[in-house]
Amino acid sequence: MRDAMRDAMRHITLFTLATVALALSACTGDAPTSPAASDSPTVTPTTDAVTVVSANGTQAAMVGVPFTYDATKAGTVFSDPRKSGLTYSVSFTPAVTGMTAANGYITGTASTPGVYTVTITARDNSGSSASHSFAIVVFAGDLTAPTLAATALLYSDASSPLPRHFAQAAPNAGSPIGADNTPASNITTNAGATLGRVLFYDRRLSVNDRVSCSSCHQQQFAFSDTARLSRGFAGGATNRHSMGLANARFYANARFFWDERAASLEAQVLQPIQDGTEMGMTLPNMLSKLSATTYYPALFSAAFGSAEITSDRVGLALSQFVRSLVSVNSKFDRSFGANGAPNFAATFTAQELAGQDLFNGRAGCARCHGTNAHISDNTHNTGLDATITDVGAGNGRFKAPSLRNIAVRPPYMHDGRFQTLEQVIAFYDSGVQNNPGLDPRLRTPGGPPLRLVLSAAERTSLVTFLRTLTDSTFLTDVRFSNPFGR
Numbered sequence: 001m002r003d004a005m006r007d008a009m010r011h012i013t014l015f016t017l018a019t020v021a022l023a024l025s026a027c028t029g030d031a032p033t034s035p036a037a038s039d040s041p042t043v044t045p046t047t048d049a050v051t052v053v054s055a056n057g058t059q060a061a062m063v064g065v066p067f068t069y070d071a072t073k074a075g076t077v078f079s080d081p082r083k084s085g086l087t088y089s090v091s092f093t094p095a096v097t098g099m100t101a102a103n104g105y106i107t108g109t110a111s112t113p114g115v116y117t118v119t120i121t122a123r124d125n126s127g128s129s130a131s132h133s134f135a136i137v138v139f140a141g142d143l144t145a146p147t148l149a150a151t152a153l154l155y156s157d158a159s160s161p162l163p164r165h166f167a168q169a170a171p172n173a174g175s176p177i178g179a180d181n182t183p184a185s186n187i188t189t190n191a192g193a194t195l196g197r198v199l200f201y202d203r204r205l206s207v208n209d210r211v212s213c214s215s216c217h218q219q220q221f222a223f224s225d226t227a228r229l230s231r232g233f234a235g236g237a238t239n240r241h242s243m244g245l246a247n248a249r250f251y252a253n254a255r256f257f258w259d260e261r262a263a264s265l266e267a268q269v270l271q272p273i274q275d276g277t278e279m280g281m282t283l284p285n286m287l288s289k290l291s292a293t294t295y296y297p298a299l300f301s302a303a304f305g306s307a308e309i310t311s312d313r314v315g316l317a318l319s320q321f322v323r324s325l326v327s328v329n330s331k332f333d334r335s336f337g338a339n340g341a342p343n344f345a346a347t348f349t350a351q352e353l354a355g356q357d358l359f360n361g362r363a364g365c366a367r368c369h370g371t372n373a374h375i376s377d378n379t380h381n382t383g384l385d386a387t388i389t390d391v392g393a394g395n396g397r398f399k400a401p402s403l404r405n406i407a408v409r410p411p412y413m414h415d416g417r418f419q420t421l422e423q424v425i426a427f428y429d430s431g432v433q434n435n436p437g438l439d440p441r442l443r444t445p446g447g448p449p450l451r452l453v454l455s456a457a458e459r460t461s462l463v464t465f466l467r468t469l470t471d472s473t474f475l476t477d478v479r480f481s482n483p484f485g486r
């Protein structure tokens, strides 16, 4: 758009010059006082015009802390070829409560975090003027800088390899490695995931510095939230329940959100930032804010080889961190030997074994919550309601996150309707509702919804099995923890 404007301007300029040239050639003959010559406009030589010579960069301020800034940079921002002295005017978009400007000096104490565009205009006594805009980022007063442990944080496959029951199909057919949605264009590296981790926990990614990704995706709850609906930057509720993020890397369809509306993880992670309820930000303002910090340039350099901060890179790094959230150290996982073969009989109680048998067998759970990551194979309509109110991916279909750590992250389902695993099992046992989109796996062929007719002991054993998927090392792993300390 701007290029088109510039092109148009260039054409106009060329046209004007051509006209002047014609006029000049017309008066080179024997008519020394031709009207064209005497009327020729006093073209202001560009060397006399006020111009921007040294633009202001993005400035950082803090709520409650007095701020002064000379937006003329001691008179060096604009040229003053006529040496007539410049007068300055400054405007703010939107207005910054608590800040004013006089003679190009900005002073005051801002009361609201945000990104403010400042336009400064300089004018000389002939009326020639120039202006330019820059951002002042006002950060909330209670933010800290991240402290990353000096010890290496290992996220990449090379430095922290997956155990065999995840990494290799043989001898266990349950390996999810074939479902790995890591694109070749965004392989996880330690530096990339480290940057992603800082971004994930940084409240600066929200418009008022109140929420980070981790507000709704909390490590202790396997990166989900205990609230049925989470609260965004201004207290508004999300439309659906927050999703646990462990093992999101192993969802084969590689689409994200309950309804799969994001076509990739790289696309998904930028959406909460711009969501009007969740973080309320624009990507340009996010970039202004990140560039106004002291710590991001070095993190971007380490991750991408240069300090340039772009939305693309933010998306890549956040995705790398989310994909690094691999949970492989539950009791279930510890039942696999170093060669990748399981020996559940040696590690599970009789009740856990019974529950696992039901999960893989008669109760049919593993048909949808498959692989050793217990992640859904696709979207399904599970018959939560007879009448569908949220169509999800269409016809009431939703994906399910990995069931790893399911016991520590109630409530359950896309709308958080169930508070306990017992309620979830009771639902699958006897509560599946008939509706036109109901998944065939949950109905008798062409007929009514399945009734599992589980005994109380069987229902309990299923819950007991689900508890073997709790990975407490994942829930406390410092690699995934808050680098801002709070």
Ligand code: HEC
Pocket (backbone or CB within 6 Å): 200, 205, 211, 212, 213, 214, 215, 216, 217, 230, 231, 232, 233, 238, 239, 240, 241, 242, 243, 244, 245, 248, 251, 255, 256, 257, 258, 259, 268, 269, 270, 272, 273, 277, 278, 279, 318, 322, 401
């Ligand atoms: C205000 C709460 C909130 C914030 C902040 C938030 N999320 Fe979420 N997140 C949710 C909810 C709710 C969903 C499910 C929404 C849906 O499916 O409609 C979700 C879904 C996701 C998913 C999809 C998981 C899957 O398996 O499909 C990912 C990934 C994710 N969020 C990452 C992030 C990242 C990265 C950030 C920060 C940039 C973030 N979220 C910020 C609430 C939040």
Ligand code: HEC
Pocket (backbone or CB within 6 Å): 244, 359, 363, 364, 365, 366, 367, 368, 369, 376, 379, 380, 381, 382, 384, 398, 399, 400, 401, 403, 406, 411, 412, 413, 414, 415, 424, 425, 428, 429, 439, 441, 442, 462
């Ligand atoms: C037809 C496929 C299918 C079958 C069979 C199935 N599930 Fe699910 N499960 C899903 C889907 C899809 C969801 C997400 C549904 C939603 O939120 O609307 C889900 C959700 C869940 C959740 C909640 C996940 C969360 O993050 O909130 C649990 C727990 C669960 N299932 C356990 C089981 C158990 C135990 C069984 C066997 C008794 C089972 N499922 C059978 C597809 C299935």
